[in-house]
Amino acid sequence: MNIKDWITRFVEERLPVKAFKDLSAHKTVPEHKQDFWYYFGGISLFFFILLVFTGMVLLFQYQPGLESSHASVLRIVTKVDFGWLIRSIHSWAANLMLVAVIIHMFSVYFMKAYQKPRELTWFTGLGLLGLCMGLGFTGYCLVWDDMAFFATKIGIQIMETVPGGSYVANILRGGPGMGGLTIQRMFALHVVIIPWIFMALLGAHLFFLQIHGNKIPEGIEKSGKYGRVPFFPNFILSDLYVWLIALNLLAVLAALFPWPLGGEADPLAPAPKGIKPEWYFMAMFQLLKLMPAEVGPINGELFGNMLFGIAGAIWATVPIWNPATATGRRGKIAAYIGFAGIVWLISFTIWGYVAKPV
Amino acid sequence: MNIKDWITRFVEERLPVKAFKDLSAHKTVPEHKQDFWYYFGGISLFFFILLVFTGMVLLFQYQPGLESSHASVLRIVTKVDFGWLIRSIHSWAANLMLVAVIIHMFSVYFMKAYQKPRELTWFTGLGLLGLCMGLGFTGYCLVWDDMAFFATKIGIQIMETVPGGSYVANILRGGPGMGGLTIQRMFALHVVIIPWIFMALLGAHLFFLQIHGNKIPEGIEKSGKYGRVPFFPNFILSDLYVWLIALNLLAVLAALFPWPLGGEADPLAPAPKGIKPEWYFMAMFQLLKLMPAEVGPINGELFGNMLFGIAGAIWATVPIWNPATATGRRGKIAAYIGFAGIVWLISFTIWGYVAKPV
Amino acid sequence: MNYPQWVIEGVGGPGVIGLIAVSHVFISQFAVGGGVFLPVTEYLARKRGDAEMLEYCHAHSRFFVILTSVVGAMFGIGIWFAIGLVNPDATAFLIRNFVLAWTIEWVWFFLEVLSLVVYYYGWKTLSPRTHMMVGWAYMFTSLMTLVTINGILTFMLSPGNWVQDHSFWSGMFNPTYWPSLMMRFLVCLALAGLYGLITASRMPKTHGMRTHMLQYSARWFIPTFVLMIFGMAWYYFKLPEAQQAMLYSGVSGFARGNLAILTRISMLTVFFTCTMGLMIYFGAYANPDEFTTGKIVFLMLSALFVTGAGEWTREVLRKPYVIGQVMYSNGVLAADAQTMEDAERPIVPKIHWRRAGESDGEAMFRTECRSCHTLDGYRPLREFLKGRDEKSILNLLRIMRPGDKNPYRHIMPPVVGSDTELASLAHYLGMEVAAAPASH
Amino acid sequence: MNYPQWVIEGVGGPGVIGLIAVSHVFISQFAVGGGVFLPVTEYLARKRGDAEMLEYCHAHSRFFVILTSVVGAMFGIGIWFAIGLVNPDATAFLIRNFVLAWTIEWVWFFLEVLSLVVYYYGWKTLSPRTHMMVGWAYMFTSLMTLVTINGILTFMLSPGNWVQDHSFWSGMFNPTYWPSLMMRFLVCLALAGLYGLITASRMPKTHGMRTHMLQYSARWFIPTFVLMIFGMAWYYFKLPEAQQAMLYSGVSGFARGNLAILTRISMLTVFFTCTMGLMIYFGAYANPDEFTTGKIVFLMLSALFVTGAGEWTREVLRKPYVIGQVMYSNGVLAADAQTMEDAERPIVPKIHWRRAGESDGEAMFRTECRSCHTLDGYRPLREFLKGRDEKSILNLLRIMRPGDKNPYRHIMPPVVGSDTELASLAHYLGMEVAAAPASH
DSSP states (O other), X not given: OHHHHHHHHHHHHHXXXXXXXXXXXXXXXXXXXXXXXXXXXXXXXXXXXXXXXXXHHHHTTOOOSTTHHHHHHHHHHHTSTTHHHHHHHHHHHXXXXXXHHHHHHHHHHHTTTTSTTOHHHHHHHHHHXXXXXXXXXXXXXXXXXXXXXXXXXXXXXXXXXXXXHHHHHHHHHTSSSOSHHHHHHHHHIIIIIHHHHHHHHHHHHHHHHHHHOOOOOHHHHHHTOOEEEEIIIIIHHHHHHHHHHHHHHHHHHHHHSOOOOOOBOOTTSOOOTTOOOXXXXXXXXXXXXXXXXXXXXXXXXXXXXXXXXXXXXXXHTHHHHSOTTSOHHHHHHHHHHHHHHHHHHHHHHHHHHHSOOO | OHXXXXXXXXXXHHSOHHHHHHHHHHOEEEESTTGGGGHHHHHHHHHHHXXXXXXXXXHTTOOOSTTHHHHHHHHHHXXXXXXXXXXXXXXHHHHHHHHHHHHHHHHHHHTTTTSTTOHHHHHHHHHHHXXXXXXXXXXXXXXXXXXXXXXXXXXXXXXXXXXXXXXXXXXXXXXXSOSHHHHHHHHHIIIIIHHHHHHHHHHHHHHHHHHHOOOOOHHHHHXXXXXXXXXXXXXXXXXXXXXXXXHHHHHHHHHXXXXXXXXXXXXXXXXXXXXXXXXXXXXXHHHHHHSOSEETTEXXXXXXXXXXXXXXXXXXXXXXXXXXXXXXXXXHHHHHHHHHHHHHHHHHHHHHHHSOOO | OOSOOOOOSTTHHHHHHHHHHHHHHHHHHHHHHHHHHHHHHHHHHHHHTOHHHHHHHHHHXXXXXXXXXXXXXXXXXXXXHHXXXXXXXXXXXXXXXXXXXXXXXXXXXXXXXXXXXXXXXXXXXXXXXXXHHHHHHHHHHXXXXXXXXXXXXXXXXXXXXXXXXXXXXXHHTOTTHHHHHHHHHHHHHHHHHHHHHHHHHXXXXXXXXXXXXXXXXXXXXXXXXXXXXXXHHHXXXXXXXXXXXXXXXXXXSTTOSSOOHHHHHHHHHHHXXXXXXXXXXXXXXXXXXXXXXXXXXXXXXXXXXXHHHHHHHHHHHTTTEEETTTEETTSOBHHHHHTTTSTTOOSGGGOOOOOTTOOHHHHHIIIIITTTOOSSSSSOHHHHTTTOOHHHHHHHHHHTSSSTTOTTTTTXXXXXXXXXXXXXXXXXXXXXXXXXXXXX | OOSOOOOOSSSHHHHHHHHHHHHHHHHHHHHHHHHHHHHHHHHHHHHHTOHHHHHHHHHHHHHHHIIIIIIIHHHHHHHHHHHHHHSHXXXXXXXXXXXXXXXXXXHHHHHHHHHHHHHHHTTTTSOHHHHHHHHHHHHHHHHHHHHHHHHHHHHHHOOTTHHHHOOHHHHHTOTTHHHHHHHHHHHHHHHHHXXXXXXXXXXXXXXXXXXXXXXXXXXTTHHHHHHHHHHHHHHHHHSOHHHHHHHHHXXXXXXXXXXXXXXHHHHHHHHHHHHHHHHIIIIIIXXXXXXXXXXXXXXXXXXXXXXXXXXXXXXXXXXXXXXXXXEETTSOBHHHHHTTTSTTOOSGGGOOOOOTTOOHHHHHIXXXXXXXXXXXXXXXXXXXXXXXXXXXXXXXXXXXXSSTTOTTTTTSOOOOSOHHHHHHHHHHHHHHHXXXXXXX
């Protein structure tokens, strides 16, 4: 294997191979009965990579524009070779990614992996979740079918109830009404702006993870019932394995349940009955629907949004009010809040789907 | 300064501050009479950053599409607040970046900074130059004015003379003719695909630079007439200073010589007389124009392209045929080739501009 | 026509057959694979003089005793039961023509179980040489069950010359026999490797044998991933032209639009074959230490899916026949349908089992449609016919009559019956569709 | 009108004045800044008892002797020469009205040079106390030159009450006097700091004084970067309304379209003020070790550009006047133009200097247009009038006559002359335009 030797020498003389080897030799991942949850961050990353590639491919055929958006998606799913498949993969991967990200967040929450020194990882992670939802919202709009049009319209209108929200809403819409510029804005956010911010934040997130390593849940750490697996190659290979599972799942969903495409949006038509947002906004949407027109002196939607703001702030600041030095009572409160969050998310999402359209 | 202390402690407890400090303490940059050339890589980077940001801003208003491309650029430069300025900055920065990149390449070439262990830096750098030209070519097309249309058309036609080129050409055009999909393809390449590849390659390039440091020209190294400046903060600050100079230059050019916009492209009209490519393709274009219809049994344009291929291959492989271990004779040949390259580039570019349109 | 039918709402008859059949195929191919895996591994262990590996074989063989004799037999009976009830005409036809083959298969199976039992219980008592001999016998008999049954399965898809000469041997060794045998054999090896992985993964990590056996088992997949693609190509080219066209018509204007489900599932079969190869490489071969139960579950699910998808593809490819060129999937004989160009030849008199008081239309529905369509569940007619009135349904039924002008002729049996009968069927369907509109 | 004019093709008269004026302003403000910098620095050095810093001051002061006396005076004469030749009417007007101010300024300048010479040559010979006194005198006199000349410069833009009362003092302390003085003073400090940076950077790096003096000099910019923006705002609000409108009309529909060049250049002035602040911070203050000649060159270029841009803005703001409300930039008195609504009042008789054999049209062109337009170079008429024939040019000229309907009244002096004269001018221009089409 002379060539192999030559390559090895070539690389060693030019790159800090030894430093990498030292680093990878020291890098380990805990192994215990709950290490299953460690995979969800990686799964999210995998779906993100898939989304980047399929997105680039779609970009070759998708033409943003009032006249061209829906027409080009229609062309993609009917005329372009394997276009339906690429689009279906892109849509399904986006949804699966959000599922993975949400599971990842809750697992981190319950493992208390947000506690010192990992606060920054938690914050960047929440930022990434927000960007994911932003990508979902903006991407959903791009097909410009009936549902997308009205879901986007309503979504932006909800934003407007918040003080200063109408300013943001106008930027998103490119004016006071939905139109060609709206698509352009959503497009710009979806394909360039959010992805770049995402990459930067993801870099930070992974960097923090690299520094602190995976958190071992307290109970397990105290019991000592855990081992350590080398990150390279064992954990990487396990990750690849899990990615293949995710890929299989995705392939089945994308091939057997191709993502549907509605009729072209008609801004003049009345909103179809039972317009519903994407599932990851459903719990919020359903809660907002419960709000009366006025709560005391405050507009109901605004009140709902304030509620989200407060709940979100409590959730986001958990590393601050439940730090590693806190008493067990706070930890319990955190756990209750976590369960309440899951219950709300699941129950309201289901409720949102089964609720009669208003 | 209690807050400052608190922040310092907060960061130190969470991030490997010491490791960074150690790294930055050891990182130095050579200082000598030719260190001036070291700045051009940084200047290129600076323009790239500006291009990313102005590009994102333009993306909010630019609408790719056969009907909308030119109209939206026209709106940007006439109706949108400071739109003319942003566009002018984007165009000028792109051209200045290419100037900086080309100077950077030649300075690296003459410093023999491509020699072991820096071969990979050279190769990635060439890749980045190629991507820059690709960004220039695709971006130029997007305004869809007369010049852009025909320059793009001719550029792609030239590609077709190369074997397999028609396949690439069809992908770029989105079919056999120039149309809405052409804009979409150029757009996809310009705003998403090339930038992502660029970022990856740039990461590698900077990583290699970080490993090997700046090359000190042989003569200076032997004479010992050089010092070493700490990278942080001295060199970084110098870089910032140079960036400000670049920014001032850019501001003057962009404000006083706003980038022009021609009339909307009319694919049915005959190509206007004296269609010329952007200046960075001019030397190549002019050489191709010199080619007779047939060179021996070969098509003239194909022959020209072969010439570029051979010349490019010689240029790109200079780390291989003139390695650090080579005799002085090879070094001299390399220098002659470098001078020939500069002479050709400058003379043919000027010739291209003064030559009568055919 | 000649027997009463079992009516299953929801998943429909084919759904039940499918579920049982896929499980049966999965398990019986497992068993055949085990028949190869065990003696080969024992042979290697003895050659190496590796007592631990031998012990592993012993532990491993217990599973195959249970799997082959109990579970395999149970599902085997289950599938007889199901096909007999759901499609009695086709079952009767196959029994009439292939009773010999089934008998042979049963004999091989009996011998297989016998040798396996001896093999398992003789580990400690038989001499190595004798035990090895029993092992080879076990391998041979288990392979022979596959060799035999493969004939019947492939016959249903591609009867080949049987249509002319009605020869038993023509039917058995029909055009797709050999490629199908190759593929099934490869699958058997893969499944054997899969089970090898499962048992090996359950050994303690500290045991050096664990890693060895995981990598050993993983190697059993190599032939599959190397040869499967050739097997698939061979199979494709041996398919009757109509079936080739069908697979390809699913991709008419290749890859455009939402492909036919048949094509999509066959694509998935190929895709899973590739991803499973990578899963086994990354999971078991390159990273044996971390190859744990959780991962195996997903590997098993993938294997189950790919088996199901493959069998499903084969079943659907047979459309509109249940037995290629001979009997349509609703039990109507192709011979009958081909002569029914004249619209006055009745079908109702041939329906020998009638529910008390049912209309001719309902009887026709049960006989001609029910084997593939339910009202609201699997391939739901209420949804398909939504918005059509009786007249429109009648027109549709007329179009579906035998002959080259029937646009559905490649994927559905033709509708047979006189004009009056068809009107009766249309009336029944029209009532049903109007009565309870599908809520989909 | 009353004097012959100097005709310069290409850059045009204003270009020549501009080049000389910008250099003159740059250098003389440098000198004034030095007048503050030197004594203040000496004072601080003596207070600290820092011999090295004192030595630095000594070396530094030599530059100012040369700069102030030789270069400053040379450029001062140069600018007199140029404005006298290019715009003799305006120059004559200013001399007639402000001869007192110029006299005073010349006295201050003379005293400044005198005290500077004593200051420089007395470094070793005078007692510290006396030398310091001379220094303060140098500072005072140099500031006074600025205080005086600032009156005349600002008068030309905003004559204020002078238009009514023709009082010397109203003219001197006109509305923009104080904000302009503030801005110029700040610029002087900045330029003093800039030269401080230059000399300090030339000290050997090993010398600790180098870093100290670089950071010391950099601090001289602080007032500029802190107060300049307020100065600019103050200046803007003190501008005559027409000029405010003009600056703003360049931004009508603020920031839309390609802004007027005036607005763009004033934006660049603000922008450079900011970037230079950062350059000095990153370059000299935070990173003194690397603050080398190459960097200073670019800092100087930036300073030169911003001076030029600022002066240019002020000059262009004056449009269409050379002296606000009083005299148009082509030398036509505003008083004359305002009464020329009737089209029969001739202008040609007022042109006292004619080239032998020239047509009336050519004479009018030379008098009324030439001070701002060349044929092919600066603001080229051949290009502007391309495609127009004589008749069309005549129409254009008529539109440009005095009065509120003239759309160009804010940026160009009105065209004056009788119908016959205008026709003659139009004929001349038409011939020129047709003769050699602009190749642009």
